[in-house]
Amino acid sequence: MDTAFLIESVIKVHIVLGFVLLVVPFIVWMERKVLGHMQDRIGPERVGPFGLLQTIADGIKLFMKEDLVPAQADKAVFILAPGITVVTALIATTVIPWGDTVTLFGRTIPLHIADVNVALLFVLATTSMGVYGVVLGGWASNSKYPLLGGLRSSAQMISYELAQGISLVSVVLLAGTLSLAQIARQQAHMWYVVPQFFGFAIYVISGIAETNRAPFDLPEAETELVAGFHTEYSSMKWAFYFLGEYANMMVVSGVAITVFLGGWNGPVLPGPVWFLIKLTAFLFFFIWLRATFPRLRYDQLMAFGWKVLLPASILNLVVTAIVVAL
Amino acid sequence: MLISAFLFAMFAGIAIGCSLGVIFHRNPVHCALMLVGVLLSVSGLFILLNASFLAALQVLVYAGAIMVLFLFVLMLLNLKGENPLLTRGAAKGFGILFAIVVFVELLWTVLSPQVEAGSMGAVPTVPRGFGSPAAIGRVLYTVWLYPFEITSILLLIAVIGAVVLAKRKFG
Numbered sequence A: 001m002d003t004a005f006l007i008e009s010v011i012k013v014h015i016v017l018g019f020v021l022l023v024v025p026f027i028v029w030m031e032r033k034v035l036g037h038m039q040d041r042i043g044p045e046r047v048g049p050f051g052l053l054q055t056i057a058d059g060i061k062l063f064m065k066e067d068l069v070p071a072q073a074d075k076a077v078f079i080l081a082p083g084i085t086v087v088t089a090l091i092a093t094t095v096i097p098w099g100d101t102v103t104l105f106g107r108t109i110p111l112h113i114a115d116v117n118v119a120l121l122f123v124l125a126t127t128s129m130g131v132y133g134v135v136l137g138g139w140a141s142n143s144k145y146p147l148l149g150g151l152r153s154s155a156q157m158i159s160y161e162l163a164q165g166i167s168l169v170s171v172v173l174l175a176g177t178l179s180l181a182q183i184a185r186q187q188a189h190m191w192y193v194v195p196q197f198f199g200f201a202i203y204v205i206s207g208i209a210e211t212n213r214a215p216f217d218l219p220e221a222e223t224e225l226v227a228g229f230h231t232e233y234s235s236m237k238w239a240f241y242f243l244g245e246y247a248n249m250m251v252v253s254g255v256a257i258t259v260f261l262g263g264w265n266g267p268v269l270p271g272p273v274w275f276l277i278k279l280t281a282f283l284f285f286f287i288w289l290r291a292t293f294p295r296l297r298y299d300q301l302m303a304f305g306w307k308v309l310l311p312a313s314i315l316n317l318v319v320t321a322i323v324v325a326l
Numbered sequence B: 001m002l003i004s005a006f007l008f009a010m011f012a013g014i015a016i017g018c019s020l021g022v023i024f025h026r027n028p029v030h031c032a033l034m035l036v037g038v039l040l041s042v043s044g045l046f047i048l049l050n051a052s053f054l055a056a057l058q059v060l061v062y063a064g065a066i067m068v069l070f071l072f073v074l075m076l077l078n079l080k081g082e083n084p085l086l087t088r089g090a091a092k093g094f095g096i097l098f099a100i101v102v103f104v105e106l107l108w109t110v111l112s113p114q115v116e117a118g119s120m121g122a123v124p125t126v127p128r129g130f131g132s133p134a135a136i137g138r139v140l141y142t143v144w145l146y147p148f149e150i151t152s153i154l155l156l157i158a159v160i161g162a163v164v165l166a167k168r169k170f171g
Helices: A003-038 A054-064 A075-093 A119-140 A144-175 A180-185 A197-210 A235-259 A271-292 A298-325 B002-024 B028-048 B052-077 B088-111 B113-117 B133-142 B145-168
Strands: A102-104 A107-109
Touching: A003 A054, A003 A075, A003 A235, A003 A271, A054 A235, A075 A119, A075 A235, A075 B028, A119 A144, A119 A180, A119 A235, A119 B028, A119 B052, A144 A180, A144 A197, A144 A235, A144 A298, A144 B052, A180 A235, A197 A235, A197 A298, A235 A271, B002 B028, B028 B052, B052 B133, B133 B145
Parallel strands: none
Antiparallel strands: A102 A107
């Protein structure tokens, strides 16, 4: 472990994490703008050109707001919980390859922070830790709705994690590696979405459920649970949950792009540009879904996860295994 | 070398601190959280030992799934004043007994001749691909095939048992 490697890693960490954190306000802006137009409204337009600075202004407002901690709350856990959500999401971004290698100052630099040979498992492991942020936030608030919301969402996240993991395993069978960079490199000629279309569909559905996005946003079903697990949160702690949700969206999209949609591969343009184009398209898809579908009922959601998605993903895995073995 | 020594000290320290927390915290949910801390730092130690696959599985299975279910139960039961299972004296007696057993076991391991010849002397070199999913899979499906299959059948039985127990209430 030489010094140059250490410096290189530190720089990459700053660039990637800085990018993820800075781009979140613009995703929020995109969400509001796209949702607005889909609902025949204009969306934010007052602050800055096209309302671009609206979310920055919202962020400053959240900074300035009073930071409330309920009197009966478990203070340490209450403060810890939003941090867990953000940190786990940010850790997962470290293994996503944003492009192939580049050569700078005579060094070949891969465009991901850590080349873990079990990168795919690493992403699954960190996102599974993200459940803690939600369930602890709900519990520590020491109030009814957050607890119900927290329990709901952790049940949902655990259930959908299974289908998500198994749908990724079928790609691993084809690729023969768990390294995200290598999986992306193998898709130079054909994306894995072609042979693994069912796997892709299962992954996307469970990914949406995993990030608690509409139509699977049961944890924060405002008609029954006020705001779910973050009812008692305000100010920057609430903003952390918000940040974590969007960072998680980027992780889910990043993994989907790397594993199924060819990663950074694409003609003419350089790798990172292709990756960003695909990422934007994927995030747009997330928002589109939110504007299109009504929320599921809770029992429907669990039944769908366990009785449809999980068997379908296992079937897909078995068929893939038989095809690979032949 | 210096960095890995520092990381080892850090993870080991966190693991010990959190283990103490598991024992000494009053609130069961805090104890469970401390246990999560132990599991995470142990997986850090696994990574230092070149076993990244094991580390990822440790986080994925234990910290990410099993402990979440533990927390679930603890939160739903909402234990306030815990009723001790044993009387104070009996608990102390068992504690001392187990401490002695563990101590003797550790002493046995440290003093046994194999350890002296192997890891105490020259550090054995790590074989290529050690700890990778492929290497672990190969060993599991060749050398340890029968124990592996028996374990999976045991788990299947446990799953069926859980379903049967859960169904009985309604039927």
